[in-house]
Amino acid sequence: MKIVVLKFGGTSVADVPQIKKIGLKIKEEVELGNRVIVVVSAMSGVTNNLIDLVKRTSDFPPYSEYDNVLSTGEQVTSALLAIALERLNVRTRSWLGWQIPIVTDNTYGKSVIKKIETDNVLTSLEHNEVAVVSGFQGVSSENKITTLGRGGSDTTAVAMAAAFSADRCDIYTDVDGVYTTDPRIVKRAKKLDIITYEEMLELASQGAKVLQARAVALAMKYGVNLRVLSSFEDLPGTSIIKEGNNMEKSEISGIAHSLNEAKITLSGVPDQPGQAAEIFGSLAQFSINVDMIVQSSSINQKATDITFTIPETDLLTAEKTIKKIQKKIGFNKFTSDTNVVKISVVGSAMRNQSGMANIMFETLAKNQINIHVISTSEIKISVLISSDYYELAMRSLHSAFGLDI
Amino acid sequence: MKIVVLKFGGTSVADVPQIKKIGLKIKEEVELGNRVIVVVSAMSGVTNNLIDLVKRTSDFPPYSEYDNVLSTGEQVTSALLAIALERLNVRTRSWLGWQIPIVTDNTYGKSVIKKIETDNVLTSLEHNEVAVVSGFQGVSSENKITTLGRGGSDTTAVAMAAAFSADRCDIYTDVDGVYTTDPRIVKRAKKLDIITYEEMLELASQGAKVLQARAVALAMKYGVNLRVLSSFEDLPGTSIIKEGNNMEKSEISGIAHSLNEAKITLSGVPDQPGQAAEIFGSLAQFSINVDMIVQSSSINQKATDITFTIPETDLLTAEKTIKKIQKKIGFNKFTSDTNVVKISVVGSAMRNQSGMANIMFETLAKNQINIHVISTSEIKISVLISSDYYELAMRSLHSAFGLDI
Numbered sequence: 175m176k177i178v179v180l181k182f183g184g185t186s187v188a189d190v191p192q193i194k195k196i197g198l199k200i201k202e203e204v205e206l207g208n209r210v211i212v213v214v215s216a217m218s219g220v221t222n223n224l225i226d227l228v229k230r231t232s233d234f235p236p237y238s239e240y241d242n243v244l245s246t247g248e249q250v251t252s253a254l255l256a257i258a259l260e261r262l263n264v265r266t267r268s269w270l271g272w273q274i275p276i277v278t279d280n281t282y283g284k285s286v287i288k289k290i291e292t293d294n295v296l297t298s299l300e301h302n303e304v305a306v307v308s309g310f311q312g313v314s315s316e317n318k319i320t321t322l323g324r325g326g327s328d329t330t331a332v333a334m335a336a337a338f339s340a341d342r343c344d345i346y347t348d349v350d351g352v353y354t355t356d357p358r359i360v361k362r363a364k365k366l367d368i369i370t371y372e373e374m375l376e377l378a379s380q381g382a383k384v385l386q387a388r389a390v391a392l393a394m395k396y397g398v399n400l401r402v403l404s405s406f407e408d409l410p411g412t413s414i415i416k417e418g419n420n421m422e423k424s425e426i427s428g429i430a431h432s433l434n435e436a437k438i439t440l441s442g443v444p445d446q447p448g449q450a451a452e453i454f455g456s457l458a459q460f461s462i463n464v465d466m467i468v469q470s471s472s473i474n475q476k477a478t479d480i481t482f483t484i485p486e487t488d489l490l491t492a493e494k495t496i497k498k499i500q501k502k503i504g505f506n507k508f509t510s511d512t513n514v515v516k517i518s519v520v521g522s523a524m525r526n527q528s529g530m531a532n533i534m535f536e537t538l539a540k541n542q543i544n545i546h547v548i549s550t551s552e553i554k555i556s557v558l559i560s561s562d563y564y565e566l567a568m569r570s571l572h573s574a575f576g577l578d579i
Numbered sequence: 580m581k582i583v584v585l586k587f588g589g590t591s592v593a594d595v596p597q598i599k600k601i602g603l604k605i606k607e608e609v610e611l612g613n614r615v616i617v618v619v620s621a622m623s624g625v626t627n628n629l630i631d632l633v634k635r636t637s638d639f640p641p642y643s644e645y646d647n648v649l650s651t652g653e654q655v656t657s658a659l660l661a662i663a664l665e666r667l668n669v670r671t672r673s674w675l676g677w678q679i680p681i682v683t684d685n686t687y688g689k690s691v692i693k694k695i696e697t698d699n700v701l702t703s704l705e706h707n708e709v710a711v712v713s714g715f716q717g718v719s720s721e722n723k724i725t726t727l728g729r730g731g732s733d734t735t736a737v738a739m740a741a742a743f744s745a746d747r748c749d750i751y752t753d754v755d756g757v758y759t760t761d762p763r764i765v766k767r768a769k770k771l772d773i774i775t776y777e778e779m780l781e782l783a784s785q786g787a788k789v790l791q792a793r794a795v796a797l798a799m800k801y802g803v804n805l806r807v808l809s810s811f812e813d814l815p816g817t818s819i820i821k822e823g824n825n826m827e828k829s830e831i832s833g834i835a836h837s838l839n840e841a842k843i844t845l846s847g848v849p850d851q852p853g854q855a856a857e858i859f860g861s862l863a864q865f866s867i868n869v870d871m872i873v874q875s876s877s878i879n880q881k882a883t884d885i886t887f888t889i890p891e892t893d894l895l896t897a898e899k900t901i902k903k904i905q906k907k908i909g910f911n912k913f914t915s916d917t918n919v920v921k922i923s924v925v926g927s928a929m930r931n932q933s934g935m936a937n938i939m940f941e942t943l944a945k946n947q948i949n950i951h952v953i954s955t956s957e958i959k960i961s962v963l964i965s966s967d968y969y970e971l972a973m974r975s976l977h978s979a980f981g982l983d984i
Contacts, residue, residue: 190635224655230595231659232666239665242658242673246651250629253647254636260644261637268647272677273722294722317678317699 176341177299178203181213181309181331185348186405187251188218196346196405197258200304204264209299211338213309213331214255216247237282241311241321245271248308248327256306266304269295271311272319276330278312284323285312290337307334328389336396343398344411345385350404351412352377352384354577355429360569362578366427367410370417370522371400373427376554380518381432390414417522426521426530426575429568435465436486437514437546437558438496442477442506449503450480456495462488466516466549466558477506481547483558486512514546515564518556519571531555537574543567581746582704583608586618586714586736590753591810592656593623601751601810602663605709609669614704616743618714618736619660621652642687646716646726650676653713653732661711671709674700676716676724681735683717689728690717695742712739733794741801748803749816750790755809756817757782757789759982760834765974767983771832772815775822776805778832778925781959785923786837795819822927831926831935831980834973840870841891842919842951842963843901847882847911854908855885861900867893871921871954871963882911886952888963891917919951920969923961924976936960942979948972 180203182196203210216224224243228235249270256268271278274295278285295305309327312320322329328345335343350365352374357363369377371394378387384402393400393414403411443449454464462484470479484492489510496508524530534555538545543566547558559567572578585608587601608615621629629648633640654675661673676683679700683690700710714732717725727734733750740748755770757779762768774782776799783792789807798805798819808816848854859869867889875884889897894915901913929935939960943950948971952963964972977983 190632193636227595227655227659228662231598231662234666235662236665239658239661239673242661242675243655246654249651249654250632250648253644254632256644256647257633257636257640260641261639268644270647270724319675 175207175209177209177211177338179211179213179331179335179338179340179343181327181343181345182405183215183327183345183347184218186346187214187216187255190254193217193251193254194258194261197255197262197264199405200259201262201264204304208341209302211295211299211305211307211334211340212255213307213327213334214248214251215309215327217251220247220250238314238316238318238320241282242319244321245308245311245319248310252306252308259304259306264304265302266306267298268306268308270308272313272317274307276312276333278314278320278322280314280316280320282314282318282320285314285320287312287322287329287333290333292337295338323388325386326388328386329392332389332392332396332398332400335398335400336392341399342401343393344401344403346403346405347384348405349384349402350407350409351402352382352414353428355568355572356382356431359431359565360429360572362572364577366412368413368415369427371414372417372553373520373522374414376518376520376551377428377430380430380516380520380554380556381434382428382430425523425527426519426577428520429571429575429577430518430520431564431568432516432518433561433564434486435483435512435514435516435558436489436492437481437483437511438492438508439479439481439510440496440503440505440508441479443480444504445476445478452499452503453480453496454482456499457484457492460488460491460495462492462495466547466556468547483514483516483547513561514558515561516556516558517564517567517571518554519575520554522553524553524555533574534571537570538567541566541570580612580614582614582616582743584616584618584736584740584743584745584748585751586732586749587751587810588620588732589623591751592619592621592660595659598622598656598659599663599666602660602667602669604751604810605664606667606669609709613746616700616704616710616712616739616745617660618712618732618739619653619656620714620732622656625652625655643719643721643723643725646687647724649726650713650716650724653715657711657713664709664711669709670707671711672703673711673713675713677718677722679712681717681738683719683725683727685719685721685725687719687723687725690719690725692717692727692734692738695738697742700743728793730791733791734797737794737797737801737803737805740803740805741797746804747806748798749806749808751808751810752789753810754789754807755812755814756807757787757819758833760973760977761787761836764836764970765834765977767977769982771817773818773820774832775927776819777822777958778927779819781923781925781956782833782835785835785921785925785959785961787833787835830928830932831924831982833925834976834980834982835923835925836969836973837921837923838966838969839891840888840917840919840921840963841894841897842886842888842916843897843913844884844886844915845901845908845910845913846884848885849909850881850883857904857908858885858901859887861904862889862897865893865896865900867897867900871952871961873952888919888921888952918966919963920966921961921963922969922972922976923959924980925959927958929958929960938979939976942975943972946971946975
């Protein structure tokens with residue numbers, strides 16, 4: 175008998191009527207003869223309310239207690255969904271992270287799944303019970319509740335699918351699939367029927383919000399048969415597949431943008447070995463992810479400029495850290511700019527086709543858009559531009575890469 | 580080193596400012612050199628909101644999922660209080676029922692504590708951590724979350740005090756102790772400095788809301804040194820003590836009232852053995868507690884009237900059940916009346932002093948208050964009267980038993 179994993183996020187479990195509605199969808203899946211594992215997020219707004227309660231209690235809450243508070247959001251949804259399913263005469267049992275258990279490391283707030291025990295849930299599935307799992311949570315070796323970081327329910331769903339060798343993992347969301355770009359910005363954005371893991375991973379990492387990058391990486395690692403589809407409409411959605419299965423795809427899959435960017439420039443950094451390591455090491459201590467980096471060639475062979483980007487939300491901490499190491503490094507000054515947006519063009523086709531970067535740069539030049547920083551991967555080109563032009567950039571690139579048609 | 584248990588309920592943990600405030604009180608207790616276990620309820624209104632969510636999802640929710648939802652209220656409070664304590668530099672750890680564990684039976688919704696493991700919490704206490712325990716919850720042998728029934732946090736506190744041989748168990752509440760009667764009804768109600776377990780148990784069982792009867796019974800069984808005191812004012816409160824320690828107490832401790840009463844009368848019940856067992860057995864099947872019972876002497880030796888009281892909230896179920904057994908029993912008709920109140924006078928002194936019942940009946944007669952049913956225990960007399968007169972009855976009894984002074 176097939177095992178399927180269905181994940182319902184935010185707006186799909188917005189309120190009680192919506193929870194009852196997805197109960198019906200799950201019942202259909204059961205009636206097809208499948209064993210069903212459902213993963214749910216917190217109801218709309220609940221997580222933010224809980225975060226607010228914590229913040230009002232302390233500016234520096236211990237992470238493990240923070241997780242303890244936050245995990246109740248998913249706990250309530252999973253129990254309510256189990257209640258809704260019983261009402262539809264569907265046999266069920268809800269599962270919290272510690273009950274399965276989903277064992278994580280002890281990094282509260284953004285823990286990593288180490289192991290999922292399958293015995294308990296399998297026994298329940300064999301008794302024809304739908305397993306309704308609280309997403310986003312696990313349990314540490316200290317027997318405390320952990321959370322997987324914001325949006326971690328996608329990760330729970332994919333990890334469950336991998337652990338139970340599920341036939342498929344369907345991520346139900348408030349959009350009907352993965353688009354070539356954000357349809358709110360580019361009217362001509364099109365839904366993709368298929369996309370490769372690699373492309374989806376790049377899109378998610380570069381700012382597309384439809385799926386969590388970490389969940390995509392996990393799906394890729396374990397070959398989980400992943401789909402994104404609408405909880406509100408009965409449409410086929412987007413399948414995330416292995417490269418090679420992907421005969422008919424166009425050259426470029428999509429264009430992502432990220433507004434949560436800050437650019438920092440350190441001027442007059444002495445050109446000595448180890449200076450970059452010192453700078454980025456200090457930031458890493460505060461878990462600040464440095465993304466794009468460019469080092470201008472040293473004019474007098476003695477000093478260089480280093481420009482890099484970090485999440486805008488980390489800017490305050492980064493500025494404090496940099497001030498502390500100014501003496502040690504000996505740079506002249508630093509400036510920061512939050513009026514920047516990162517635009518990324520993603521497509522497996524980049525591997526085999528030259529000229530993609532050229533199309534990008536020419537298109538931006540034609541529209542008088544200045545590029546601050548560039549970074550590339552095998553299947554992606556990202557540019558940092560002024561946020562004044564990001565909608566124009568996205569529209570013109572969408573058109574230039576033939577995605578409008 | 581002494582272990583003390585402090586319990587904070589509803590209004591004491593109403594909101595974040597209040598939680599921060601009790602953090603200070605706990606810090607004082609720690610600074611006295613005590614090892615502290617704190618038990619908390621859900622924040623004001625939270626449990627009702629959660630019940631509402633469940634009710635909107637299904638009229639007949641499975642009890643275990645109901646408990647799963649409800650337990651999150653106490654989970655959030657305990658984690659927030661731990662966060663507030665850390666902010667005050669008090670070392671702490673929050674504990675959920677399953678983490679301790681507090682092992683209960685599998686009667687979801689009103690489970691009974693079978694065992695409390697002390698090892699984990701003791702280790703934490705020895706590391707000078709305040710143990711902040713979620714009240715009201717435990718874990719079943721099926722590894723599911725259970726709840727102890729409404730107001731169960733008092734029971735958690737007393738059970739923890741018993742399991743850890745605590746020096747004392749302080750129940751912080753929104754009143755400053757146990758009163759001779761409800762001060763909202765009788766202006767001259769006085770706070771008691773001491774009361775015996777037996778008296779407190781009768782008062783709680785007969786409608787006094789300051790402590791849960793079950794918690795009092797547990798405290799009596801294990802000789803827990805129990806106090807009720809105000810979380811808002813620094814006052815001595817009421818100590819609940821063993822009889823015999825209680826030299827100076829007045830004859831009567833208090834007067835309780837219960838509005839949640841319904842009177843049912845079955846007329847013309849054939850006077851045969853087993854009829855009462857049949858009637859009350861049927862009600863017991865639906866967990867309906869029958870309280871006062873009176874059987875009128877049979878006039879023609881063939882049929883009697885049976886009058887009894889049940890909680891008003893169970894009336895609909897009771898009426899349905901009685902209709903079903905009418906043929907089998909063969910009584911003529913049944914009537915019900917919800918316009919009744921039970922007034923109970925409680926005091927250990929009743930054991931040794933005659934005439935207490937007489938004072939009660941005479942006082943009511945003098946005020947033209949008709950008594951429907953009477954029931955007594957060793958230290959209590961209860962009467963059922965029309966609810967039109969209950970304030971008058973309470974005031975005049977308070978005065979007649981010398982409690983006004």
